[in-house]
Amino acid sequence: MHKILIATDSFDQVNGVSTTYRNILKYSRKKTYVIHPGLFKWKTVPIYPEVQICKEPLRAYKKIKEINPTHIHIGTEGPIGLSARVYxxxxxxxxxxxxxxxxxxxLWKLAHIPLIITYSYLKxxxxxxxxxxxxxxSCKEELNKKGFNHVFVWTRGVSKNLISKKSYPKSKTPKIIYVGRVSKEKNLEVLCELQDKFEITIVGEGPLLNKLKLKFxxxxxxxxxxxxxxxxTYKSHDVFCFPSKTDTFGIVMIEALANGLPIAAYNVTGxxxxxxxGKTGYLGNNLEDNxxxxxxxxxxxxASNINRQWSWSKCIKILHSHLLN
Structure with a gap:
């Protein structure tokens, strides 16, 4: 019998990685275990305080040995991921x-660590x-160009409790929403600068929050x-704006689409x-026009089109097809 282990350095946080693995655990019909930093002693780092860094990789290795999995999916490249890879x-x-x-x-944007160093490690x-x-x-295409092997697209889903049943009247001033980490790499100032033209809502927290509150x-x-x-909160707004240029996907975008919100963003990966x-949103260099x-x-x-397109069952099926076959 298959005994699957997911090893991830992100599980307790509010981000797309944690959302993905929590939903796989929730909906998978196969015996699935998870190890993450919250099970061990961990610390944070100043440049990314939400991240948990496991301080006990040897204990993590021993935990994997106790579980004795037949197959392992390594979700991240930190200490937990490294322990699983060695195992x-x-x-x-x-x-x-x-x-x-x-x-x-x-890491380049936050700490000016050269891309060649981090990409060499990731390869x-x-x-x-x-x-x-x-x-x-597009993420697959980028990695292929950088010399990564056997890369496959892995879809995501939207949980039913994140789709609102309420209806809201159209507002006089357009209401624009962003959901996600409030940090430098998310490029939120570009959106906030439109505060005199739209009613803008930011959902989430992060190291840039207090600075943005004072400035906007x-x-x-x-x-x-x-x-x-x-x-x-999604449903009560008119448009979802995603100003980031450094994301690989953005689960929050499909959550917004599932609630009928069109997406305004740049024409970048994700x-x-x-x-x-022209159907579910607009992409381009001018966010206000979009x-x-x-x-x-x-x-x-x-809303009706997007709900047929994304599901956690499809996500799990793709994972199992690559991991177990």
Whole structure:
């Protein structure tokens, strides 16, 4: 019988990686275990305080040995991921890896660590796995160009509790929402600068929150929202704006689409894999123009199409097809 282990350095946080693995655990019908930093002693790092860094990789290795999995999916490239990779190599356990985040670009933006160093490490980390699973076609193409092997697209889903059943009247001033980490790499100042033209709401927290609050007093900063409260917050707005240029996907975008919100974003990896230009949103260099064009789109049509396209069962099926076959 298959005994699957997911090894991830992100599980307790509010981000796309944690959302993915929590939902796989929730909906998988196969025996699945997870190890993550919250099970051990951990610390944070100043440049990315939300991240948990496991301080006991040897204990993590021993925990994997106790579980004795037949197959391992390594979700991240930190200490937990490294412990799992060493275990797989020493014990000849088949494994896949997940590539979720453009950490080389993040680390360059946050700490000026050269891209060549981080990408060289990632290639060594990933290239011996059965499959490198990435969330989008354009991400796959980028990694192929950089010399990564056997890269496959791995879809995502939207939980039912994140789809609101409420209806809201159209507002006089267009209401624009962003959901996600409030940090430098998310490029949020470009959105906040439109505070005099739209009613802007930011859902989430992060190291840039206090600075943005002081600089943009007209923007509504709501902190974290979860479950039905988050779904209702999506639904009560007119357009979802995703100004980031460094994401590999953006689960929040498909959550917004499932609530009928069109997407205004740049034409970069993530948005261009999700948005159907002129149907579910607009992409381009001018966010204000994209938002104004989005206001003319049919919300009911957006919601009905997107709910058929993304599911956690499909996500799990793809994972199992690469990991177990």
């Amino acid at each position: 797989c190599k020493l014990n000849k356990v088949p494994y896949t890896t997940g590539y979720h985040t453009k950490f080389p670009e993040y 060594v980390f990933h290239n011996d796995s059965k499959a490198i699973l990435v969330p989008s076609k 007093p007209k923007v509504n900063f709501l902190g974290y929202r979860f479950g039905s409260a988050l779904a209702d 948005p261009k894999d999700i948005v159907e230009e 938002i104004r064009k989005c206001l003319k789109l049919n919300r009911k049509s957006i």
